[in-house]
Amino acid sequence: MPQIQLGLGVDSTETIINVIKMFALFLLMVQLVPLLVWVERRGSAFIQNRYGPNRVGPLGLLQLLADAVKFLFKEEFRPKKGVAFMYYFAPIMALLPGALSFASIPLSVPITLQGENWGPYNFVLQGYDLGIGIVFILGISSLGVYSLLMAGWGSSNKYSLMGALRASAQAISYELALSLSLVGILMVYGTFSFTEIVAQQQGPLTFNFMGQQQVWSFLPNWGIFYQPLGALLFFAATFAEANRLPFDLPEAEGELVAGFHTEYAGFKLLMFYIGEYGHMLVASCLLATFYFGGYNIPGVTPAEVTAFFASYVGEGNLSQILTAVTYHVSLLLRVLLFLWVFIHVRWTLPRFRYDQLMDLGWKTMLPWALFNACATAVILWLFQS
Amino acid sequence: MPMNSLIDVGLSHYLALSAALFAIGMLGVLMRRNVIVMMMSIELMLNAVNLTFIAFSRFRDNMDGQAMVFFVMTIAAAEAAVGLALAVTIFKRFREVNIRYFEHLKG
Amino acid sequence: MTLTAQDLLFYILGGLSLASALGVLLMTNPIYSALCLALTMVSLAGLYASMQAWFVAGVQLIVYAGAVMVLFVMVLMLFDLKSEIKAFSRGAVAGFMKLVAVGLMTGAFLAAIYNSADTLLGTSLAAHVDGTVSTKALAQLLFGKYVFAFEAMGVLLLIIAIGAVALSRIEGGTHADE
Amino acid sequence: MSSGALLPVLILAVMVLTFGALLIVGTGLLGPRKVIKSAAKEMPYECGLPGQETKDTKVSVRFYLTAILFILFDIEIIFMYPWAIQYMDSLKDGSGGYMLGVMGVFVGLFVIGLIWEVKSKALDWK
Structure with missing residues (x-):
C-alpha cells in the first residue's frame, strides 16, 4: 500500500494528535452554544432587572443541559411538502462555515514538546495553518448563505422562503463592507496569514512619521490604532453576517414568524444556533486577531513567560504548556469581552426596518469602507515618503 | 512522464480532468432546454478552461496563467449577471423559461 | 512509491468535481443542478489550492461559489421552478448525434494530451508556495504587464452594473401590446 | 505540519x-x-391561518438585482486585494505613486458605479 504522506504531521503520532486537536477545536465551538445561551439569558435578565434561569443547577448552569436533552428527545417532524434532502442538509450545512473558519485562527503561541522517545514536535493551538487566512475565511463565510437558502426552500413554506431570501440578501450586502474593511488591514500588514499579523502586533506602538521612527511605548502595537474606522466597520458588518440584532429582521418573531427556521424544531433548530454562535465566535476572534493584538500579552515576550514558569515548574514540557495556556487565556478574555458586546447590543438596540437595513448596508457602510481604504492608502503614502 | 503513471499527478492528469469537465459543460448546453441550466453549463465550461490555465501556470512555473484566470472570472461573472437579467425579464414576460420562447425576440 | 498529499487531493477533488458536474447535467430539478454546480466550484477551488494557487482558490470560493452561484440559486428560487418533465431536448437521433460529436471532441483532446505528455512537463516544481508571496508576484504581473486589461475590467464592471439595472426596468417589449 | x-x-x-x-x-x-x-x-406553519397556497408569490425584483450588484462590486473588491498586499512593498521601492494612480482610476470607476446605483434608486427597498 503506497505510504501516504499527509500534510498533517511528520509521523503517525503527530498526525493523530493533529486530527484529535482539530475535532477538539470543533467541539469547543459546538459546546460554546450552551455557554453563550446561558450568558445571554442571564445577561438579558440582568439588563432587564430580573433573575433569568436559576432553578436547574447552581445559577441555572444546568438549564442548558436540560434543554439540550429535551431537544434530543423531540419528535422528528418534517413538513409534508418539504423537500426532504434540502430540509435535512440545511442544518448540517449551517455548521460548516463556523467550524472551518474557527479552525484556521491561531489561538495560542506555538510551543515545542519533547519526550524521551517521541522527537521534538511543535504544537500550535490551531486547526490548520493555511497560508492565506483572510481570503479563506471570506470564502467560507460566503458559503454560509447556502444553508439559509436551502432551509428556506426545503421547508416549502412561503414565509420561510421570503425570510431566507431576505436573510441572504442582507448577508451578501454586508459581505461587501466586510471585505472592503479588510483591505485596510491588508495594506497595513501586507500579509494574509494570521500568525504574521499577530507577530507584527508585538511590542510598543511604532510607526514612521515623515520618514523617522516614532515609538509611543505607552500604547501596545495593536491594529486598532492603525485602523480605528476599519475596526468599527468590521465589527458592525459581522453583526449583520451573523444575523444578530439589530440586523436580525429575517428571523424576527414579529416579522416572518421565525424566518427561514420556522419549520425546524428540536436539535435541527439547535444546529442553526450553533452556526449562528459559531459565526459570532469567529467574528470576535477575528476582531481580536486583527485589531487587538491576537494572543499577544503587551509588554511581555513568550520567552520571558516560559522562563517565569520554568523557574517554578522546571524546564520541559510543562512550562511550555503553561505558556501556551496563558497566551490562550489572554486571547480568550478579549474574545469573551467581544461576545459580551454582541449579547449586550442585542438587548439594548431596537431592530432595523428592512429598507433601513439595506440602505445602511449599501449607502452608508460601503462608502465608508471605501473611504477607509482610500484614506489608509493616502496616509501610508504620505507617511512613507 | 507518460500519463499512465497514476501515482505522481502531472500536468496531463489535470488537463484530462478539465477536458472531461468541458465535455460535460458542452453536453449541458446542447441537451438541456431550461435557459438558466444552459447558462450554468457555460459557467462549467469556463471553469474547465480556468483549470487548464492554472495547471499550465503551475507546471510551467509562470504566473501569467493565474492573471488570466482572474480576467476569465470577471468576464464569466459579468456574462452570468447580464444573462440572468435577460432571462428574468423574458421569464416575467412569457412566464416560461424554455429556450423555444426566445425565438419571439426575432422581432 | 509514495502517494503524496497532492495526488490524494487530486483524485478526491477531481472525482468530486466530475460527479457534481454530471449532477449539473442530469438533475431535472434546476435548483439541485445549481447546488451541484456550487459543489463543483468548491471542489475546483480545492484543486487550485492543491496546485498551490492559493489566492486564486480563495477568489474562486468568494466570487464563483459565493456570489455567482448564489445569484443562480436566488433567481431559480424566486421564480419557483419545479422540476420539469421535459428537461432534455427532444429528438433521440439529434441527442445521439450531439453525444457522438462531444465524444469525438473529447477523444481528440485526450489523444492530444496523451501524446504530448512528456513535452508538457515544465521546470521543477516548488513543493510548497506561500500564499502571500505568490499573491505579490501575481500583483506585480497584474499591475505591470496587464495594467491596461485591469483598467478595462473596471470599465466592464461599470458597464454591466448600469446595464443590469436598465435591463431589470424594461416594462414593454416587442409584444408589449398583446 | x-x-x-x-x-x-x-x-x-x-x-x-x-x-x-x-x-x-x-x-x-x-x-x-x-x-x-x-x-x-403537516401544513406549512402560517400563524394559524389556513394555508393559502397562492400560485406565484409576488416576485420582488430587488433580490436578484441586489445579488447582481453584489457580484460586480465583490469582484472590484477582490481586485483590490493583490494591490493592497504589495502596497507597502511598492511604497518602499518607490513605485507607490504609480500604484496609487492605477488604483485611483479603478476606485474612481467603482465610485461612479456606486453613485449611479444609488441615484437610479435601484437599491431602494420600498
Whole structure:
C-alpha cells in the first residue's frame, strides 16, 4: 500500500494528535452554544432587572443541559411538502462555515514538546495553518448563505422562503463592507496569514512619521490604532453576517414568524444556533486577531513567560504548556469581552426596518469602507515618503 | 512522464480532468432546454478552461496563467449577471423559461 | 512509491468535481443542478489550492461559489421552478448525434494530451508556495504587464452594473401590446 | 505540519458533516416512534391561518438585482486585494505613486458605479 504522506504531521503520532486537536477545536465551538445561551439569558435578565434561569443547577448552569436533552428527545417532524434532502442538509450545512473558519485562527503561541522517545514536535493551538487566512475565511463565510437558502426552500413554506431570501440578501450586502474593511488591514500588514499579523502586533506602538521612527511605548502595537474606522466597520458588518440584532429582521418573531427556521424544531433548530454562535465566535476572534493584538500579552515576550514558569515548574514540557495556556487565556478574555458586546447590543438596540437595513448596508457602510481604504492608502503614502 | 503513471499527478492528469469537465459543460448546453441550466453549463465550461490555465501556470512555473484566470472570472461573472437579467425579464414576460420562447425576440 | 498529499487531493477533488458536474447535467430539478454546480466550484477551488494557487482558490470560493452561484440559486428560487418533465431536448437521433460529436471532441483532446505528455512537463516544481508571496508576484504581473486589461475590467464592471439595472426596468417589449 | 496543507481542511469538513448527520439521525431515532400524522400538523406553519397556497408569490425584483450588484462590486473588491498586499512593498521601492494612480482610476470607476446605483434608486427597498 503506497505510504501516504499527509500534510498533517511528520509521523503517525503527530498526525493523530493533529486530527484529535482539530475535532477538539470543533467541539469547543459546538459546546460554546450552551455557554453563550446561558450568558445571554442571564445577561438579558440582568439588563432587564430580573433573575433569568436559576432553578436547574447552581445559577441555572444546568438549564442548558436540560434543554439540550429535551431537544434530543423531540419528535422528528418534517413538513409534508418539504423537500426532504434540502430540509435535512440545511442544518448540517449551517455548521460548516463556523467550524472551518474557527479552525484556521491561531489561538495560542506555538510551543515545542519533547519526550524521551517521541522527537521534538511543535504544537500550535490551531486547526490548520493555511497560508492565506483572510481570503479563506471570506470564502467560507460566503458559503454560509447556502444553508439559509436551502432551509428556506426545503421547508416549502412561503414565509420561510421570503425570510431566507431576505436573510441572504442582507448577508451578501454586508459581505461587501466586510471585505472592503479588510483591505485596510491588508495594506497595513501586507500579509494574509494570521500568525504574521499577530507577530507584527508585538511590542510598543511604532510607526514612521515623515520618514523617522516614532515609538509611543505607552500604547501596545495593536491594529486598532492603525485602523480605528476599519475596526468599527468590521465589527458592525459581522453583526449583520451573523444575523444578530439589530440586523436580525429575517428571523424576527414579529416579522416572518421565525424566518427561514420556522419549520425546524428540536436539535435541527439547535444546529442553526450553533452556526449562528459559531459565526459570532469567529467574528470576535477575528476582531481580536486583527485589531487587538491576537494572543499577544503587551509588554511581555513568550520567552520571558516560559522562563517565569520554568523557574517554578522546571524546564520541559510543562512550562511550555503553561505558556501556551496563558497566551490562550489572554486571547480568550478579549474574545469573551467581544461576545459580551454582541449579547449586550442585542438587548439594548431596537431592530432595523428592512429598507433601513439595506440602505445602511449599501449607502452608508460601503462608502465608508471605501473611504477607509482610500484614506489608509493616502496616509501610508504620505507617511512613507 | 507518460500519463499512465497514476501515482505522481502531472500536468496531463489535470488537463484530462478539465477536458472531461468541458465535455460535460458542452453536453449541458446542447441537451438541456431550461435557459438558466444552459447558462450554468457555460459557467462549467469556463471553469474547465480556468483549470487548464492554472495547471499550465503551475507546471510551467509562470504566473501569467493565474492573471488570466482572474480576467476569465470577471468576464464569466459579468456574462452570468447580464444573462440572468435577460432571462428574468423574458421569464416575467412569457412566464416560461424554455429556450423555444426566445425565438419571439426575432422581432 | 509514495502517494503524496497532492495526488490524494487530486483524485478526491477531481472525482468530486466530475460527479457534481454530471449532477449539473442530469438533475431535472434546476435548483439541485445549481447546488451541484456550487459543489463543483468548491471542489475546483480545492484543486487550485492543491496546485498551490492559493489566492486564486480563495477568489474562486468568494466570487464563483459565493456570489455567482448564489445569484443562480436566488433567481431559480424566486421564480419557483419545479422540476420539469421535459428537461432534455427532444429528438433521440439529434441527442445521439450531439453525444457522438462531444465524444469525438473529447477523444481528440485526450489523444492530444496523451501524446504530448512528456513535452508538457515544465521546470521543477516548488513543493510548497506561500500564499502571500505568490499573491505579490501575481500583483506585480497584474499591475505591470496587464495594467491596461485591469483598467478595462473596471470599465466592464461599470458597464454591466448600469446595464443590469436598465435591463431589470424594461416594462414593454416587442409584444408589449398583446 | 507544513503550513498551507489542504488535506486537514477536507478532514475537518468530513468530520463536521458526519457529526451533523449523526445528530440528525440520532434525534430521529431517539424521538417518540409513533408519530401522530395529521394534516393540520403537516401544513406549512402560517400563524394559524389556513394555508393559502397562492400560485406565484409576488416576485420582488430587488433580490436578484441586489445579488447582481453584489457580484460586480465583490469582484472590484477582490481586485483590490493583490494591490493592497504589495502596497507597502511598492511604497518602499518607490513605485507607490504609480500604484496609487492605477488604483485611483479603478476606485474612481467603482465610485461612479456606486453613485449611479444609488441615484437610479435601484437599491431602494420600498
